[in-house]
Structure formats: C-alpha cells, structure tokens
Amino acid sequence: MSNPDLNLLLTLDALLAEGSVAGAARRLRLSPSAMSRSLARLREATGDPLLVRAGRGLVASPRALELRERIAPLVQEAQAALRPAAALRLDTLEREFTLRTREGFVENFGAALLARVAGEAPAVRLRFVPKTDRDSGPLRDGSVDLETGVIGATTGPELRAQALFGDRFVGVVREGHALSRGRVTVARFAAGQHIAISRGGTATGPVDDALTALALRRDAAVTVTGFGQALALVRGSDLIATVPERHTGTLRDGLVTFALPLPLAPFTVSLLWHPRMDGDAAHRWLRGCVRESCA
Template sequence: MSRPDLNLLVTLDVLLAEGSVARAARRLHLSPSAMSRALARLRESTGDPLLVRAGRGLVPSPRALELRERVGQLVHEAEAALRPASRLKLGQLKRSFTLRSSEGFVENFGAALLARIEAEAPAVRLRFQPKLDKDSAPLREGSVDLETGVVGRSAGPELRAQALFRDRFVGVVRPGHALAQGGEPSAERYAAARHVLVSRRGSSDGKGPIDTALAALGLAREIVTTVGGYSAALALARDSELVASVPERHTGHLRAGLHSFALPPALAPQFTVSLLWHPRMDGDPAHRWLRGCVRAVCGADS
C-alpha cells in the first residue's frame, strides 16, 4: 500500500475551512483547476466525497465534519514542529537533565550549579551521575545529557567539547607530615615518600602519568595502597603518613584542612577539563542554557 501524500493535509484543512474550491485556491495561491485536482486526490485517498455540491455551493459530508477538527490540529502541530524553537521561558521550564562527572566535581561545583539553576529555572531537576569510565556511549544513547572530563582518544569523534578550566595534580598530606615542612618538595623528596594511588580500574601497577614522569627522571615512588577515588585517597592522607596526588580544582573542598603542595612542573603538567555533549543537542535551547550554567559556575573562580 502506497503512503499517502501528507501535503494533502494542508489542502484538506483549507478546503474544509473555506467550503469552496475557488476560495481555497486563492488562499493557497493555486489555480482553481489545480485545487480541483487536489480535491479529486483527497476523495480518492479518503474514499469519501468530502465536499458535496448543494445548489451553487459545497457542503461537507459527515466524514468531512468528522475530519475537520483532527486535520486542523495535525496541520497546526506540523507547522509548530517546523518553526524555529520559541524563546526559552526559564521560569516555566520543566526538564530533567543528567550530568556525568568524575569524583570531586559535585563536591566543588555542585552546590553553586544547583543554586544557579534554582534561581533561573526552579522546576528544572539535575541528576549527578558518577563517571566510572570514559565510554561515550551514554552521551550517544541519550541516557546522559552532559559530561565533564579530559577529552581523550576514547571519546567519540562526533562529540562536542568546550573547555571549562585548566587543572593540575598537587600533592596532599596531613599538616604535620614531613612534606608539609621546608617549602615545595623536590621530585626526589616527593618520590621518597609513601603514596596512595587513585585508580578507577583498581590497578596497582603505579603506571600513571606521574610515575611515567618520575621514571624519566630515574625515580620511582612507593605505592602503599590503591583506592578507587579522590575522597578515599584524601581520607587516608588525612590520618596517615601517605601522600595523595589529586587534581587541584576538582578537589578544592575535599582538601580542606590538609596541606597541599605543588608538584615539580615536570611531574604535573596542566590539563584541560572540558564539557562534552552529543551534537543532536546543539540546537536545544534548554540544553544550551544548561551548558552556559555549567561554564559560568566552573569559570567563576578560575
């Protein structure tokens, strides 16, 4: 069975509204003969005469009366779908979004982000989801709306990315630790301490970028234990002689009460934390507004 010509819906809507082939033709800028041919096609498609001659005019058939409201609504919805998006009314916006991020993002930026959303769009809800891997499938599939992280080779090539801030790794110890004394420690002093490693995959081989940089200097650090997140690493550093190495901006609030020190530049080059999303959301006004909120909050103290 062939698919119906949906363009005929507009013609039918105008014919039923005007009740006249001539007037409908003028309204659609068609000739009377072209409109008559369109009416013939509509009659063939619906299996109904639709408009029946009565004296000098036309009157709608029962089927036409039944269709008039439905067709009008369909045409209205189709026209609305094909118009540019209307201006976003944040006060009336009711949406839920999911933001996936590494540990530390919520602790440092979550409260300010929620406050901004509450002030501008109080009916919007934001769900924070932990980022346990670098798989970009959730963004492609739509289960995640936004994601923060370092753009790597594993990121889908189609994803959009915008820089949020620059970050670097710092060393963290309890206030009475030996590395808290005597200024910024050298690479040798840092390597000689005992360390806690953060590994989301649970790896304890100590082959992170810091260890690669240390190896280039002929140094190696002793990894005493491995944890899955920055909070756990900092908790151990707080109550032991272990050194935790964590991203500075990401862990600002988590490091409260601890002593932080800059690592030698060769061990801790800066990296960019970006906001990622799927290109199908580029033109969505609400999504675009949320992206702006995240950028504003993350850049407030950069």
C-alpha cells in the same frame, strides 16, 4: 499499500475550511487547476467525493464533515511542531537534568551551580551521578544530559565540548608529614609511599611515567578509585596523594598541598554533551550556568 501523501492533509483542511476550490487555492497560494487536481487525488485516496456541487457552490459530503473534525487538529499540531520553539520561560520551566561528574566537582562547584539554577528556574531539579568510566554511551542514549571530563581518545567523536577550567596535578600530604616542610625535590617525592588513583585498577599513570623518564620509581602502597578515598587516607597516614588541584579544592581542606617536582602537563576539564541537544533552549541555558559556576 503505498504510503499516503501527507501534503494532502493540508489541502483537505483548506478545502473543508473554505468550501470552494478557488478559496482553498488562494489560501494555499496555488492555482485553481492545481487545487482541482489535488481534490481529485483526495477523492481517489478516500473513495469519497468529499465536496459535491450544489448550485454555484460546493457542499461537504458526510465523510468530509466527519474528516473535518479530525483533520483540523492534525494540521494545527503539525504546523506547531514545525515552528521555532517558544521562548524559554525559566520562571515556569519544570525539568530534571542529570549531570555525570567525577569526585570533587559537586563539592567545589555544586553549591554555586544550585544557587544559580534556583535563582533563575526554581522548578528545575539537578541530579548528579558519579562518573566511573569514560564511556560516552550515557550521553548518546540520553540518560545523562551533561558530563564533565578531560577529552581523550575514548571520547565520542560526535560529542560537543566546551572548556570549563584548566587544572594541574599537585601533591598532598597531612600536616606534619616530612614533605610538609622544606623543598620537595624529585628524590624526596619518589622516596615516600604513595597512593595510586585509578578507575581501572592499574597502579601506574602520568606520575609513574614522569618518574621513569628520570630513572626513578615510586612505591604505590595502595590503589584507590577516587580522589576522596585518596585524600581520606592521606589524613590518617604518611601516604602521598597526587590529585588535580582545582577539582579537589575543598576536599583538600586541612591538608598540605605542594607543587609536584615533575614536568607534568596541565590539562583542561571540559563540559560534554550530545549534539542533538544543541538546539534545546533549556539545555543551552544550563550549559551556560555550569560554565559560569566554574569560571
């Protein structure tokens, strides 16, 4: 059985509302002959005359009267679906958004973001989930609305991205550590015991590559998966952590931060989302809130 022509719903709605071929033709801006042909197709599709001549006019058949109660709401709903979305009302918006971020984002930017959201859309709720990998699947399947991160080879090519802030790696030690005093040279830095940070469990990274280029290596005494873990170990030991400066601002309170004596390139933390959300007004508003909270 072939699929019905859904355009006939609009034609039938006009015919039932006007009660005449000429009136329905004017309503849909068609010629009377074109409307007559559409009525013939409707009669064939439904197996019913629908509109029957009575004197100089047409009267609806019982089947047509039954359809009129069903067709009008369908047409109205379809027309509403194809109109531009209604203007966003933040004061009445009720929605929950899920954001996937690495350690430090909530601690540094979460309070400002929450204050901005609460001030404009008090019924909106935010849900933060940890970013444990670089898989773009959660953005694709809709389980995550927004994500922050550094764009790399594993970032889904279809994702939208907008820069949030620039960052760089810095060294961190506890108060009283040998590197908290004097100039930190490459030799002094490499001679200490370090904390490697790796979500995948590997103990090497950009710091190791930079040291290798200088014919040096560091002793990674321990490997952890997050910035918070590394900085917690720094507070109670003589270990050295290398972390993003801006991303760990509040996490480094009470610790000594120093510029790395290595030529590590700065990087950009971006906001990522799936393109299907481009036209969503509430999503677009939230993206603006995140950007301004990180500015």
